[in-house]
Amino acid sequence: MADILSIPNxxxxxxxxxxxxxxxxxxxxxxxxxxxxxxxxxxxxxxxASLSAFNTALRTKTRALRGSRAYPFxxxxxxxxxxxxxxxxxxxxxxxTDIITxxxxxxxxxxxxxxxxxxxxxxxxxxxxxxxxLVDKNYVVYGTISGTTFTGFSLSEFFVGLPKFGSxxxxxxxPFEVTLASETEYKESGRFIQGDSTTVTVTGIRDxxxxxxxxxxxxxxxxxxxxxxNLTDLYATELAQxxxxxxxxxxxxxxxxVSPAFNSSTGKMDLTLSGAAxxxxxxxxxxxxxxxxSSVLAGLASPIDGYxxxxxxxFLKP
Amino acid sequence: MSxxxxxxxxxxxxxxxxxxxxFVELHxxxxxxxxxxxxxxxxxxxxxxxxxxxxxxKASGAVPAAQ
Numbered sequence: 415m416a417d418i419l420s421i422p423n424x425x426x427x428x429x430x431x432x433x434x435x436x437x438x439x440x441x442x443x444x445x446x447x448x449x450x451x452x453x454x455x456x457x458x459x460x461x462x463a464s465l466s467a468f469n470t471a472l473r474t475k476t477r478a479l480r481g482s483r484a485y486p487f488x489x490x491x492x493x494x495x496x497x498x499x500x501x502x503x504x505x506x507x508x509x510x511t512d513i514i515t516x517x518x519x520x521x522x523x524x525x526x527x528x529x530x531x532x533x534x535x536x537x538x539x540x541x542x543x544x545x546x547x548l549v550d551k552n553y554v555v556y557g558t559i560s561g562t563t564f565t566g567f568s569l570s571e572f573f574v575g576l577p578k579f580g581s582x583x584x585x586x587x588x589p590f591e592v593t594l595a596s597e598t599e600y601k602e603s604g605r606f607i608q609g610d611s612t613t614v615t616v617t618g619i620r621d622x623x624x625x626x627x628x629x630x631x632x633x634x635x636x637x638x639x640x641x642x643x644n645l646t647d648l649y650a651t652e653l654a655q656x657x658x659x660x661x662x663x664x665x666x667x668x669x670x671x672v673s674p675a676f677n678s679s680t681g682k683m684d685l686t687l688s689g690a691a692x693x694x695x696x697x698x699x700x701x702x703x704x705x706x707x708s709s710v711l712a713g714l715a716s717p718i719d720g721y722x723x724x725x726x727x728x729f730l731k732p
Numbered sequence: 733m734s735x736x737x738x739x740x741x742x743x744x745x746x747x748x749x750x751x752x753x754x755f756v757e758l759h760x761x762x763x764x765x766x767x768x769x770x771x772x773x774x775x776x777x778x779x780x781x782x783x784x785x786x787x788x789x790k791a792s793g794a795v796p797a798a799q
Contacts, residue, residue: 656734
């Protein structure tokens with residue numbers, strides 16, 4: 415019977431190394447952007463069955479519920495590799511040989527020039543616990559394998575720096591940087607998917623802030639998209655779909671029937687409320703109004719794609 | 733299923749359960765629907781909208797309220 419006790423692997427039959435050059439390979443290009451993934455989010459083998467399947471899975475994940483979402487960003491204006499140099503140590507006082515004891519930690523510095531509001535959006539990812547996929551200008555998506563799932567590199571830091579004013583000799587810019595948590599994920603377990611131009615057309619979700627006021631049975635709802643845009647300027651007809659709204663009695667969660675109509679004089683949606691949950695309620699009963707989930711809005715007969723409410727608004731029955 | 737008429741949307745299944753009178757009374761105070769219409773125009777608009785809702789409800793198999 416074979417025995418591996420005290421047998422070093424010195425290129426014996428148990429090794430896996432070979433030196434034949436691959437018939438085809440990729441060369442890393444200039445970074446184009448990245449995709450942050452909520453913790454635990456990845457691409458299964460079925461998501462990777464074809465490029466079309468991958469692009470579809472990616473698009474679906476950008477509209478998924480919070481906690482299962484992908485956040486794409488392809489507006490980089492600057493990139494620097496800030497990886498630490500490997501740590502070396504001298505083998506001993508009888509030689510001047512330096513040996514690498516610790517590989518460098520991968521770290522990358524980026525800039526964008528989208529503006530202050532976008533920079534504050536990025537700050538929210540500092541404590542979001544996301545992983546990161548890197549995308550280069552050849553549309554190659556770089557990540558790591560975790561079990562059988564292709565996912566992003568773990569981060570030990572997502573740091574958003576101070577925005578910089580411009581000067582006569584330099585433009586303003588917005589810096590941020592990432593430090594990866596695991597050298598192994600990046601090196602031995604690093605994997606890639608060769609995407610295409612469709613891969614980088616996916617977009618993130620814009621926040622929409624609701625305001626609401628009630629008069630008898632008509633709820634006037636304002637919808638302001640990030641930052642300051644009245645959503646009815648873009649979607650007056652689409653927002654007239656009842657399925658775009660969730661109006662519920664706070665106690666018990668019973669749904670209220672909604673007939674939304676665009677009010678061109680106020681720029682808001684006037685929702686006529688009806689149904690037993692509304693008509694049977696008492697003065698002072700609390701209700702909430704919210705937009706439907708991003709995936710639901712995107713799936714309406716007349717879609718509203720890429721928007722999500724920042725939260726429900728409470729109102730009381732008059 | 734929504735039916736949208738002049739940027740006013742109606743839940744076909746729910747509204748088809750109302751009578752015409754109930755539908756008109758329910759929506760006649762909505763400022764967005766009233767905007768730019770006289771009382772007579774508003775009533776006609778709502779009655780025409782109701783007729784369209786009932787048509788769509790029948791086409792989709794939902795059972796409209798008895799008139």
